Structures are given as C-alpha cells and as structure tokens.
Amino acid sequence: MDLDLPAGLTHRPLTFEDASGVLAAIAAEEVHDLGESSMTLEDVEADWLRPSYDIASSTVGVFDGDLLVAYADLSTPTVGYTAVLPERQGQGIGTALADWIQARARAAGSDRVGAQVPEGSAADRLMRDLGYEALWTAWDLELPADREIEARNLPAGFTIADAGEDDRRATWTLLEDAFLEWSDRDRQSIEDFGARIWGRPGYEPWNLRVARAEDGTVVGATHVHLSGADEDTGEVGAYVAKIGIRPDHRGRGLAPTMLVDAFGRARVHGARRCFLSTDTRAGARGLYEKVGMVATSTWVNRSIRL
Structure with a gap:
C-alpha cells in the first residue's frame, strides 16, 4: 500500500535492525507528551519476537533519508501502534499511518482497530477527529x-x-x-x-x-x-x-x-x-x-x- 506522505519522505516495511529508530520515535513522542518515557529497546524487540508476528507485513516506517521520522505497527488485528517525531507532526503523516493501519487490519479480517494514546496529545486529537471513539481510560502509576x-x-x-x-x-x-x-x-x-x-x-x-x-x-x-x-x-x-x-x-x-x-x-x-x-x-x-x-x-x- 502506498502512503500519501509529504514530498521527500519515503516508506518501507521495518526490519529488526530498525528497532532502535522505532524506540527513538516512541521516546521522543512520549517525552513531548508526558515529560518522560519509560519505553525500552527490549519492549520493542520482545513484541517483534512473537512467533505469530511477521514484521515485514505488520509494520511500515517513514524515512527522511536514513532517519526514521514515524512508524506504524499492527501488533494484533485489533491493536495498532504509531509514533511521529514531534517536529514532524501536523504534516499529514499521522493520517497516512492511520489509513495504513486500518487497511492492514481489514486485510487481517478485523472489524475494529485502535490504540491507547496520552490524553490530550496530538495523537489523541487526531484519532478523535478521524472518528475513533473513546472506549476506556488508563493510567500509569x-x-x-x-x-x-x-x-x-x-x-x-x-x-x-x-x-x-x-x-x-x-x-x-x-x-x-x-x-x-x-x-x-x-x-x-x-x-x-x-x-x-x-x-x-x-x-x-x-x-x-x-x-x-x-x-x-x-x-x-x-x-x-x-x-x-x-x-x-x-x-x-x-x-x-x-x-x-x-x-x-x-x-x-x-x-x-x-x-x-x-x-x-x-x-x-x-x-x-x-x-x-x-x-x-x-x-x-x-x-x-x-x-x-x-x-x-x-x-x-x-x-x-x-
């Protein structure tokens, strides 16, 4: 599936070697939204090591040259993860990734897909504007x-x-x-x-x-x-x-x-x-x-x- 991205950006499926770039994007977004991030490289890698998971068909990375600026991951048929570097938000990348995740979820046979995002964050506002309904509230303690x-x-x-x-x-x-x-x-x-x-x-x-x-x-x-x-x-x-x-x-x-x-x-x-x-x-x-x-x-x- 092609992505509607700003000029100069490219995209491709991720590989295990991209885990550190994915971590950097997640951490940057969480620091921007929450003030800190507790995400680790092991969190990313453990999810990708599941025997049922295929990284090539379940992920897409968005790149500016060699720099990963955003990614999407359909972790299960109903759960997707995304992150966009804060300085690249507001350029339509998040919308393109939401379209990609929905298409992949449909292809996997799911009738619903969603994600958990910080309340009031750019991702929360975008998902609300795209028609995602709030199902429950969660807390970090x-x-x-x-x-x-x-x-x-x-x-x-x-x-x-x-x-x-x-x-x-x-x-x-x-x-x-x-x-x-x-x-x-x-x-x-x-x-x-x-x-x-x-x-x-x-x-x-x-x-x-x-x-x-x-x-x-x-x-x-x-x-x-x-x-x-x-x-x-x-x-x-x-x-x-x-x-x-x-x-x-x-x-x-x-x-x-x-x-x-x-x-x-x-x-x-x-x-x-x-x-x-x-x-x-x-x-x-x-x-x-x-x-x-x-x-x-x-x-x-x-x-x-x-």
Whole structure:
C-alpha cells in the first residue's frame, strides 16, 4: 500500500535492525507528551519476537533519508501502534499511518482497530477527529523513589518465589485467564506470551514471580522487569507488566503482597522508581494506590469500526 506522505519522505516495511529508530520515535513522542518515557529497546524487540508476528507485513516506517521520522505497527488485528517525531507532526503523516493501519487490519479480517494514546496529545486529537471513539481510560502509576514499601505478610501456607521453567504453562494459563476476564481479545498462545516474558531480551528468573499454595499449586503471578534509566537523574526504573491471582484465592491479601514483593525484587536489582499501568476495565487502581502508588499520566483507548 502506498502512503500519501509529504514530498521527500519515503516508506518501507521495518526490519529488526530498525528497532532502535522505532524506540527513538516512541521516546521522543512520549517525552513531548508526558515529560518522560519509560519505553525500552527490549519492549520493542520482545513484541517483534512473537512467533505469530511477521514484521515485514505488520509494520511500515517513514524515512527522511536514513532517519526514521514515524512508524506504524499492527501488533494484533485489533491493536495498532504509531509514533511521529514531534517536529514532524501536523504534516499529514499521522493520517497516512492511520489509513495504513486500518487497511492492514481489514486485510487481517478485523472489524475494529485502535490504540491507547496520552490524553490530550496530538495523537489523541487526531484519532478523535478521524472518528475513533473513546472506549476506556488508563493510567500509569508510580511508586516514587523516596517512598518506602510497607512489608506485608503472606497468608499462612503460601510462598512467593521465582518461577521455574516447569511453572511457565501454569503461569500462562493463570495470567491469561485473569486478563481475559475483562479484556476483549483472543487468548495469546503460550509461545507469544512467553516471547514477551521469558523470551524477552535480558530476562532473568526474578522477572517472573509466583505465589504457591501449600500443595505447591501456582495461584498468583507477577511479571516485573527493569525499564531503563532516567536521562536526567540516572535512576533505574522497573515496570510491573502483569499481576494476577487465581479467582478462588482472591480476597486473601495475595495481590498487594505480590505487588510489594515485585517492587522489592526490583529495588534489590537496582530500581528506584516502580511503575505499572491499569485501566477502568480492571478496576484495580484503588489497590495500587493503597500500597503508595500515585497516578502520573492518563491515557485514552480509542477504536474505530472498519
């Protein structure tokens, strides 16, 4: 598909070698919109390493010479990612990328496609003007570097430890079941799920923690990883990407205990600031605020019918 771009710009499918350029575009846009970015190269690469994903047919990069100035990525048939360097916004590039994503989503058999963008950002305004409706609100929350984590005791008979290879299928089942209670998407294969966790570049055993009942059954899990250093302060951050408790073990205090455990493990490994994201569908913001987290940014999930 050709793109209607300003004169002098070219486009082509991305390759794995373009990951650093994509990261630079995402980070520049997030810094412009939010004041900082917690995106890492590993975030980009892990998504592209999913076995079901084909980078050549799922991406397009926009270039000014050798410089990547924008990109689009149909990550799944219903979810697209884009970024445009702030100095190149307002030139029609975002509109061209939106057209490309919609065309690719239709070709993949989807009747809807959308993205999550910072509230009030240029991307948010453009999507609204193009007819994307707001479906839900999301927040980034942070445990500030100067805030102590209150220790919490596990209920009797439960333990928390690093997940082993033998725990991977149980962890996949538990976390997918938990997220699919409120998320409108298909179940990920264990191979795609694993590419984002134990297949993520730089993975270490402490990144995946599991809670076990007395009989050894996995009843809870968290995925936490380092998220790079702040350019100004040098402080290393950590991101809790997933947390879930099996339904028959909720209400026992496992979720806040596992969250505190994840933050503690991250701080042992050098993190000063800890982050996670949640949205109105999950109804968990209150839980995170109870352990001392504060909302730092607001996002809007917008979608359009094709």
